[in-house]
Amino acid sequence: MGKTLFEKIWDEHVVVEKANSPSLIYVDRHLVHEVTSPQAFDGLRMNNRTVRRPDLTIATMDHNVPTKDRGLPILDQTSAIQIQTLEKNCKDFGIQLFDINSPNQGIVHVIGPQLGITLPGTTIVCGDSHTSTHGAFGALAFGIGTSEVEHVLASQTIWMDKPKSFEIRVEGKRKNPHAVTAKDIIMAIIKNIGTAGGSGTIVEYSGQGVSDLSMEERMTICNMSIEGGARAGLVEPDEKTFDYLRNRKYTPKNYESLVEYWRENLKTDSDAKFDKTFTLRIDNIAPQVSWGTNPSMTCDVTESVPFPEDYSKGDQNQKKSAERALEYMDLKSGTPITEIKIDRVFIGSCTNARIEDLIEASKVIKGQKVAKNVLAMVVPGSQMVKKEAEELGIDKIFIDANFEWREAGCSMCLGMNPDILSPGERCASTSNRNFEGRQGVGGRTHLVSPVMAAAAALEGHFVDVRKLDWD
Amino acid sequence: MLESWTGINMEKFKKIKTIVTPLDQINVDTDQIIPKQFLKLVQKSGFGKYLFYNWRYDENENQKQDFVLNDNKYQNSKILVSGENFGCGSSREHAVWALQDYGFSVIIAPSFGDIFYSNCFKNGILPIQLEERMVEKLKHESGELEVDLENQFLKTNTEQIPFDINSYKKRILLEGLDDISQTLQLHDKISEFEKHSKIPSVL
Numbered sequence: 120m121g122k123t124l125f126e127k128i129w130d131e132h133v134v135v136e137k138a139n140s141p142s143l144i145y146v147d148r149h150l151v152h153e154v155t156s157p158q159a160f161d162g163l164r165m166n167n168r169t170v171r172r173p174d175l176t177i178a179t180m181d182h183n184v185p186t187k188d189r190g191l192p193i194l195d196q197t198s199a200i201q202i203q204t205l206e207k208n209c210k211d212f213g214i215q216l217f218d219i220n221s222p223n224q225g226i227v228h229v230i231g232p233q234l235g236i237t238l239p240g241t242t243i244v245c246g247d248s249h250t251s252t253h254g255a256f257g258a259l260a261f262g263i264g265t266s267e268v269e270h271v272l273a274s275q276t277i278w279m280d281k282p283k284s285f286e287i288r289v290e291g292k293r294k295n296p297h298a299v300t301a302k303d304i305i306m307a308i309i310k311n312i313g314t315a316g317g318s319g320t321i322v323e324y325s326g327q328g329v330s331d332l333s334m335e336e337r338m339t340i341c342n343m344s345i346e347g348g349a350r351a352g353l354v355e356p357d358e359k360t361f362d363y364l365r366n367r368k369y370t371p372k373n374y375e376s377l378v379e380y381w382r383e384n385l386k387t388d389s390d391a392k393f394d395k396t397f398t399l400r401i402d403n404i405a406p407q408v409s410w411g412t413n414p415s416m417t418c419d420v421t422e423s424v425p426f427p428e429d430y431s432k433g434d435q436n437q438k439k440s441a442e443r444a445l446e447y448m449d450l451k452s453g454t455p456i457t458e459i460k461i462d463r464v465f466i467g468s469c470t471n472a473r474i475e476d477l478i479e480a481s482k483v484i485k486g487q488k489v490a491k492n493v494l495a496m497v498v499p500g501s502q503m504v505k506k507e508a509e510e511l512g513i514d515k516i517f518i519d520a521n522f523e524w525r526e527a528g529c530s531m532c533l534g535m536n537p538d539i540l541s542p543g544e545r546c547a548s549t550s551n552r553n554f555e556g557r558q559g560v561g562g563r564t565h566l567v568s569p570v571m572a573a574a575a576a577l578e579g580h581f582v583d584v585r586k587l588d589w590d
Numbered sequence: 591m592l593e594s595w596t597g598i599n600m601e602k603f604k605k606i607k608t609i610v611t612p613l614d615q616i617n618v619d620t621d622q623i624i625p626k627q628f629l630k631l632v633q634k635s636g637f638g639k640y641l642f643y644n645w646r647y648d649e650n651e652n653q654k655q656d657f658v659l660n661d662n663k664y665q666n667s668k669i670l671v672s673g674e675n676f677g678c679g680s681s682r683e684h685a686v687w688a689l690q691d692y693g694f695s696v697i698i699a700p701s702f703g704d705i706f707y708s709n710c711f712k713n714g715i716l717p718i719q720l721e722e723r724m725v726e727k728l729k730h731e732s733g734e735l736e737v738d739l740e741n742q743f744l745k746t747n748t749e750q751i752p753f754d755i756n757s758y759k760k761r762i763l764l765e766g767l768d769d770i771s772q773t774l775q776l777h778d779k780i781s782e783f784e785k786h787s788k789i790p791s792v793l
Contacts, residue, residue, distance in 0.1 A: 134783045135776060140758045143776065147789045153684065157632035168770070174791035183630065197630035204632050215793060241789050248681040248705060262705055264683035265634075266712035274773040280756070282704075314617055317700055350680065350704045371790045380788065409671040413617050413678075436616045436673055439737075443615070533626050533680075542649065552679060554621040556644045559650060 121388025123284045124355055126323045128259040128385075132242050134276055141278040147241035148258075149179035149226045149271050151214065153205040154535065155246030159269035160208040161290075171275045177236055179217040179513035181226045182535045184330040186498050186525035189219060198536065213270075223368070224502020225527040228252035228469040232338065235367025238357040239381045244271055248467045249551065250351075251344040253327050255337035256364065257356035257385050259321070259577050262345065283394035285320035285349060287312075289328030291402035297479060299404055301336035302549070302568035304328065305343040305409060306407035307349050308399055310417040320395060323338045323387060324354050328401045334363040335475045340364025343551050346414040406584055408456050409553045409566040416553070418456065420571070420583045426452040447555055448542075448563050457581050459565070463546040464495035464576040465558070466569050468532035471549035472500030476569040477508050481516040483525045483573035483589050489521040490579030496523040496538070498530040522576070534559050547575040597674060600714040607736040611664040612729035616673030620706060623677065623685035626727045637684055638691030659692075669696045669735055671728050677706025677717075696737050698744075700725050711742035713761050714766065718744070718753050739764060 122130070135143035143167035149172075156178070163169070170176060183198040185191075193199040202219065209216035217223040223230055228249050231237040231369060237253045243260035244250060246268040253260035263277065272275055287308060293299045309316070322344050330335065337354050344352030354360075361378045364370055405419035418425060427445065445452065450459070466472065466480055477497065489495045497517050499505035505527055508514055514524045531538040532550035540546055540562025549572050550557075553564040567575065574584045615776075646659050653660045670689070676699035677685060686709045689697065695715055700722040702710075710717045716739055720728070725788040728735065728744075734743040739760060744751040762769065 134779055139756075143773065143779075145780070145783050145787070147787070148792065149756075154629050158634045158683075161633070164772075166770070168774075172791075174793050177792055195630075201630050202634055214658050238789065246681060246683075248679065262681040264681055264686070264705060264709035264712060266683060266709065270773065271678050273770050274776075274780060275784075276773060276776075278769060278773070314678055315703075318675070318701060318704055319713050345679070347676065348703070369792055373790065377788065413619070439614075533621075535626050535629060552621065554619050554679060556625055557621050559627070560644055560649070 121391035123391045124387045125284050141280045143276050144279050146244050146271050146275050148243040150245035152227050153180045153201045155265050156180045157204045158265050162269040168273045170272045173213040176214045178214050179227050182529045184528040185536050186528050186530050189526050205369045226469045229500030234356040235364050235370035240385050248345045249342050252338050252342040254351050254353035256360050259558045261351040283320045285322045285395040286393040287322050287324050288326040288398040290326045291400045293401050300568040301339040303407045305340045306417050307404050309414050312347050314413050318346040320349050322349045322352035335473045406571050412555050420456050423453045424450045424452050424485040426569050459549045460580045462544045464572050465531045465548040467498030467530050467571050468550035470551045471569050474504050474507050477513055480569040480573040481513045483570050484520040485516050487577050493579050495576040498525045499527050500526045531558050535545045547572045571575045602766040603739050603763040605738050606668050607734050608668045610669045610671045610735050611667040613672040617675045618672055619679035620682050620685040623687045634687050637688035641688040641692040670694045671698045672701040677700050678703035681705040683709045
């Protein structure tokens with residue numbers, strides 16, 4: 120029987136294998152950031168251990184960094200300490216760090232591909248659940264805990280039970296790919312499979328609906344795999360993949376010979392069997408808006424806030440959870456989504472802060488103004504994205520529309536820096552999690568695509584972006 | 591393979607018997623278990639006071655009386671029982687450090703987030719997956735529950751409930767093993783693998 124892409128990558132990385140035990144898997148790329156690494160470096164020190172392969176390890180600071188006034192000291196002392204700790208750890212252990220002043224600084228999942236560090240067929244780990252993003256390049260990329268970060272630093276390997284395989288086929292063609300985006304596809308998938316639908320599996324996204332997507336759109340899809348419960352999601356690499364990574368700063372010198380190998384080998388065999396499958400047809404899907412406190416609590420922009428009994432389909436626990444979510448979100452069942460007013464707009468995060476996201480959103484707002492009473496901000500995913508946007512004049516479009524234009528970082532996706540919602544504030548956000556308090560204690564998050572966020576910023580409430588007249 | 595393990599960095603998991611704390615919710619994500627404002631600390635200890643912080647305390651830092659952890663009855667409980675997909679979301683191991691520091695050593699749920707589940711075993715916490723029907727029953731168990739990992743069963747006043755666990759993970763907890771020292775003994779195998787790797791260094 121044939122093998123899936125995931126199984127091929129897995130098999131190529133097994134160092135030690137034994138029946139009924141986890142396998143020891145080699146890690147090709149280890150990405151490190153300031154929040155989940157300090158305790159791991161401490162562990163190394165306590166045991167007099169070194170980093171086995173500093174040349175396969177790359178660090179940046181993204182979660183805590185302020186997104187304005189980079190010239191000033193960081194006011195939050197605990198954030199400052201965490202950032203200084205990463206600087207010291209990288210220096211002590213010989214790890215390349217893109218620090219707050221580096222032109223390469225940015226969200227770790229945005230800079231990996233931009234710098235050509237992310238490569239097809241590799242294993243990539245990071246102490247961050249959105250490491251799944253790199254799967255867009257046909258890499259086996261997944262988030263790990265801090266103890267595992269320490270283990271990888273020390274040994275460049277990780278013990279892992281082999282996950283099951285899950286094929287998610289995306290079939291058909293969107294009628295308006297500018298209005299119905301990759302974000303809407305992945306949110307529609309999670310709405311269907313649920314937040315635990317992918318638990319214990321590695322997802323492979325396939326079908327025309329995926330191969331039609333650009334690399335950045337594929338990253339948006341793979342990014343949210345973890346929101347459907349899967350530790351990793353990947354896409355078979357193709358010419359778009361190889362073109363994207365060619366001539367990046369850290370693209371390997373023998374890149375073309377690697378491409379030849381990848382072209383031949385990084386494919387799911389036609390007779391391979393997946394443990395699980397799901398198919399989504401996208402011909403008629405609408406822009407998605409989340410209404411609740413987990414990403415599966417999502418509906419079409421044309422729908423109304425659901426009644427818990429309809430959402431739960433008879434499951435009492437789901438019903439209770441929907442009731443609680445509606446209370447937290449201060450929403451009434453039956454309210455049309457387009458009547459929900461917002462206070463804030465956040466365009467950013469490892470899900471949706473790449474250059475294409477910013478270009479698409481800027482087209483919606485060009486020549487218009489953010490609604491009164493709405494505070495809107497754009498936080499580019501990396502300094503490289505920011506620079507590129509500025510070269511294209513996109514920053515001006517946002518600034519002229521009264522958006523704030525910030526420095527790169529995770530920012531209000533999780534609010535570890537000063538960018539947070541106040542209690543009760545409602546935000547249209549291009550990020551990935553609408554959990555209670557995620558963007559600030561008492562804050563209310565609605566997940567949407569960048570164009571939906573841009574349109575909501577102009578109108579002060581959600582609108583069906585398909586109805587707007589824009590290029 | 592485990593025979594030669596030398597490093598020990600966790601306490602060995604011992605039999606426990608306490609009442610259970612029922613947290614009657616599904617999809618409890620790690621953002622709730624330990625909110626982001628507490629992820630800035632650079633050590634592993636002392637996270638217990640921040641466990642479920644936004645559910646335990648109001649904006650004036652007063653205890654919310656309707657939250658289960660604030661009920662004195664559960665003060666000495668070491669067993670948390672909750673709904674499906676417990677620990678989903680963010681990979682933050684701080685969630686496990688907070689549960690452990692607070693005093694929990696067993697979490698029972700119908701299912702767990704994958705990363706959270708692995709993180710538990712690195713910190714001496716036993717996550718037990720049981721059928722939903724059984725979990726519901728345990729949430730309403732008023733007496734003490736005994737957890738016997740060695741023999742893989744739970745025991746209430748009236749019944750004995752077996753549970754499954756991977757034998758490798760079971761041994762890690764029972765013996766409090768440090769897997770890094772084990773792996774470092776495989777140095778030669780890792781080096782051998784590296785010789786044949788096609789993937790070049792980053793720099």
